[in-house]
Amino acid sequence: MLRRSALFMPGNNPAMLLSASILGSDCIIFDLEDSVSLNQKDSARLLVKHAIETLDFGNVEVVVRINPVSSQEWKQDLREIVPVYPDAIMIPKACKEDVEEIERFIFEIEEEKQLTKKVKLMIIVETAYGIETIVETLRCSRRIECVLLGAEDLTTDLGIKRTKEGHEIDYARAKVAMAARAFSIQAMDTPFTDVEDREGLVKDTLHAKSLGFSAKACIHPNQIDAVHAVFDPTQSEIDAAIEILEERDRALALGLGVFSIHGKMIDLPVIQRAQNIVDLARKTGKRK
Amino acid sequence: MKNALGRDVPGQPYLGLQAIKRIEYKQTKSDKEERKDKVHYDLGSFIKTLALEDNMTLSFHHHLRNGDFVMNQVMAEVAKSGVKNLTICASSIFPVHAPLVALIEQKTITKIIASYVSGPVADAISEGKVEEVCLLQTHGYRATSIMSEETPIDIAFIAAPACSPDGNITGSMGPSSCGVLGYAIADAWYAKQVVAVTDFLVDVLDPEIPSVCVDDIVKVDRIGDPDGIVSGTTKITRDPVGLRIAKLTSEFMKATGLLKNGFTFQTGAGGISLAVAKEIHELCLDENIKGKFASGGITSYLVKMLEDGVFEELYDVQCFELDAVESIKRNPNHHKMSAAKYADIHDPDNIVNQLDFVILGATEIDLDFNVNVTTGSDGRIMGGSGGHADTAYGAKFAIIVSKLVSSRISVVVDQVTTITTPGETVDVLVTDRGIAIHPRHQALIDHLKATTNLPIVEIQTLYQRALALTGIPEKTQNLGRIVALSQYRDGTILDVIRQIDNID
Incomplete structure (x- = not known):
């Protein structure tokens, strides 16, 4: 599934739920947690449940962020949401212990309701403990598909100031990207919070991409195109990748193990990267 | 008598675009002696x-x-x-x-x-x-x-x-x-x-x-x-759904191949129309495209596009905003035009006939692409054509932009309540849930499907998508007396508007 962007939307806004699938984001995250006030938790949960049951989201991945294990709400969130088959449940403030508890409860629901498809998990690491124990967390469940770095809560936990430049989260970013790669799980970058600053968003996303992130969470629809532009391969990247794959095919036909293009030796990792670029180009429609 | 669009109308019925006859005008007052x-x-x-x-x-x-x-x-x-x-x-x-x-x-x-x-x-x-x-x-x-x-x-x-x-x-x-x-x-x-x-x-x-x-x-x-x-309040929409429609519209325009040096353009003062202008503005600056003119009612945004060199000229039939009033006084490339120069069907050089693109709204659009901007779905008069039918006829691409569903009502209907603009002059409907192109452009549809990712679907598909959200609305039938006629740009009658009672 193509997942370059994931747009957070409050779960208690019917108009937003209705338009969620048409804003261009690859993934939408209906939020039952931070953007929903305590007295709205019930209605948000029911609205999201009915939206998933009723609306056609097409190719857009539907994820629901539940309330954390420390709250009174998370079990009821799962009881209502898991049976309507969202693509994934997003777990906030994730650590190994919480993920295990949530997965046990999800399993109970799936058994009880005899659900035919297992729901996937996405986790947010957003505490110092979560960052430092991320490897254990990622190892504890096969359902985890994606890990999102939550820099706002993390910097609050660290008692430091969040800046646009983001140097304060460099360590966390590198750690999340590395751990995710180790488990072949996607790393998704923290949202950029100034929704009017497109230039800053592009810079921030490019930095995350350079560290190994392949997606970015968005908090406003106007961020989606810029994020896609960063993660989409450029035409020259696509052209170069196609050339490599064509040369590979020629070399294979001739029974050659290695070959070179423009004097540069092409080995397996380069071919794999070229294949990734062409696959992504196909998914994004840049190459038919 | 039934007209070419299947509506029973009094007077001279609309017989289709092929049937339009040209006329000449009599002398005017130029020789008159003044008091x-x-x-x-x-x-x-x-x-x-x-x-x-x-x-x-x-x-x-x-x-x-x-x-x-x-x-x-x-x-x-x-x-x-x-x-x-x-x-x-x-x-x-x-x-x-x-x-x-x-x-x-x-x-x-x-x-x-x-x-x-x-x-x-x-x-x-x-x-x-x-x-x-x-x-x-x-x-x-x-x-x-x-x-x-x-x-x-x-x-x-x-x-x-x-x-x-x-x-x-x-x-x-x-x-x-x-x-x-x-x-x-x-x-x-x-x-x-x-x-x-x-x-x-x-x-x-x-x-x-x-x-x-x-x-x-x-x-x-x-x-x-x-x-x-002058309202001074026309604003580009900030609604993400409206912005999405504008983005799709500009991508469609680019994909037609007509958005190139010398292109001509008209858009209204609505929030989505202005957002389309903004998209086109940015695209033209990025790709160094210079349009020939923009026309119609002129907003501040079109003045900005003129001043940024995106258009060589503006042809202005009415100023919507103070910036336009000021611009027309000082900018020699901002021209005044009469309604006849703008859209008289018997003037072959009229401005609408030179348009590549016009961006238009719709209260309703039906499966034959007929558009209503005259009445609500209850038949109550709430507007009228203005230049809608004129520009749709003249432009190479008459593009209707609208949310597919607004306030729980679908813009796509099986038959519009009142025909303002015949579907045979409407080319494209761009909504948040897909783009429908009139089937007479089958070659373009095939080309765009093969070469772009634009979400091109049949208008029937959009209709079904809307009904999935709204349910099937109850039909109403109005047999009240005819209170007004919707008259086309050749004087023939497109449709009738009937009396309704109990307007609040």
């Missing part, structure tokens, strides 16, 4: 001197929009004379013209011809208070019908933001400046008698309406309220 002493200082006593008779047709323009004082002032004095059964031929009628309702009820006014009507007068027509069947025309056909004398004007009252003592008029000067007087030009040249009503008597060097057209001038205190004349 001296044209200026009068009291509207009431001047009106008493007019040879007013029952059944006359009086005309007005709408450049002062919802800030217009002139139609109400003039008609109040006309009513005092006791004449009855007048026809009002106004280019548009706004909520500010509510006092006309009393004159309709007392039969001073028994017929209205206009290109756009909103507010209490629209309701009066819908409720059947106007005795005769009214006509809702396109901007182009209003000029055509006056010039061909199908609508003979007995007296044209022209609100004149600035007028010289001998009768030279401009819209670009004075306290009630509105920039352009494009919709008043046909009235000035073809009405039997022309009365300028002004609050600013001054020398006019560059008149839009020359003194030879003007028989009398009445000086009044004020002709309008500047706050209502």
Whole structure:
């Protein structure tokens, strides 16, 4: 599934739920947690449940962020949401212990309701403990598909100031990207919070991409195109990748193990990267 | 008799685009000998001197929009004379013209011809208070019908933001400046008698309406309220759904291959239309594309595009905003144009025929791409064609932009309530949930499907997508008396509008 962007939307806004699938984001995250006030938790949960049951989201991945294990709400969130088959449940403030508890409860629901498809998990690491124990967390469940770095809560936990430049989260970013790669799980970058600053968003996303992130969470629809532009391969990247794959095919036909293009030796990792670029180009429609 | 769109209509039915006949106009007033002493200082006593008779047709323009004082002032004095059964031929009628309702009820006014009507007068027509069947025309056909004398004007009252003592008029000067007087030009040249009503008597060097057209001038205190004349409030939508539609529209325009040096463009003042302009603006700057002109009603945003070099020229039939009023005074590439130059069907060089793209709205669009911007789905009059049908006919691509579902109502319907613009002149519908292209462009549909990721679907698919959200709306049938006709730009009748009761 193509997942370059994931747009957070409050779960208690019917108009937003209705338009969620048409804003261009690859993934939408209906939020039952931070953007929903305590007295709205019930209605948000029911609205999201009915939206998933009723609306056609097409190719857009539907994820629901539940309330954390420390709250009174998370079990009821799962009881209502898991049976309507969202693509994934997003777990906030994730650590190994919480993920295990949530997965046990999800399993109970799936058994009880005899659900035919297992729901996937996405986790947010957003505490110092979560960052430092991320490897254990990622190892504890096969359902985890994606890990999102939550820099706002993390910097609050660290008692430091969040800046646009983001140097304060460099360590966390590198750690999340590395751990995710180790488990072949996607790393998704923290949202950029100034929704009017497109230039800053592009810079921030490019930095995350350079560290190994392949997606970015968005908090406003106007961020989606810029994020896609960063993660989409450029035409020259696509052209170069196609050339490599064509040369590979020629070399294979001739029974050659290695070959070179423009004097540069092409080995397996380069071919794999070229294949990734062409696959992504196909998914994004840049190459038919 | 059924017209080519399957609607039962009285009068000359619409027979399709192929059946449009060309006509020529008679000589105008250029040789007329001018009177001296044209200026009068009291509207009431001047009106008493007019040879007013029952059944006359009086005309007005709408450049002062919802800030217009002139139609109400003039008609109040006309009513005092006791004449009855007048026809009002106004280019548009706004909520500010509510006092006309009393004159309709007392039969001073028994017929209205206009290109756009909103507010209490629209309701009066819908409720059947106007005795005769009214006509809702396109901007182009209003000029055509006056010039061909199908609508003979007995007296044209022209609100004149600035007028010289001998009768030279401009819209670009004075306290009630509105920039352009494009919709008043046909009235000035073809009405039997022309009365300028002004609050600013001054020398006019560059008149839009020359003194030879003007028989009398009445000086009044004020002709309008500047706050209502130019809105100054048109804003690019911030609604993510509207922005999505705008983005898709600009991507479609680019994919057609016509968005290149020399392209021509028209868009309205609605939030999504302006967002399309912004997308095109950025695209043109990024790719160094320079358009030939933008036309129609001119907003601040189009002025900005002119000033940024995205367009070489603007052709302006009415100014929507103060920036446009200022621009037309100082920028030689910002041209004034008459409604006839804009959209008269018998002028082969008219501006609409030179358009590559026009961005238009819709209240409803049906499976045959017919568009309604005249009535609500309940049949209540809430607007009219304006230049909708004219530009759709002229432009290579008439693009309708709309949310697929708004306030739980689908814009796509199986049959529109009222046909304003025939589907055979509409090319594309861009919604948030897909783009539908008229099936007569099958080659383009195939090309775009093969080469782009644009979400191109059949209009029936959009209809089904909308129904999935809204459910199937209950049909209503209105058999009330015919209160107005929707008239096409060749004068034929597209549709009828029927009386509805109990408007709140």
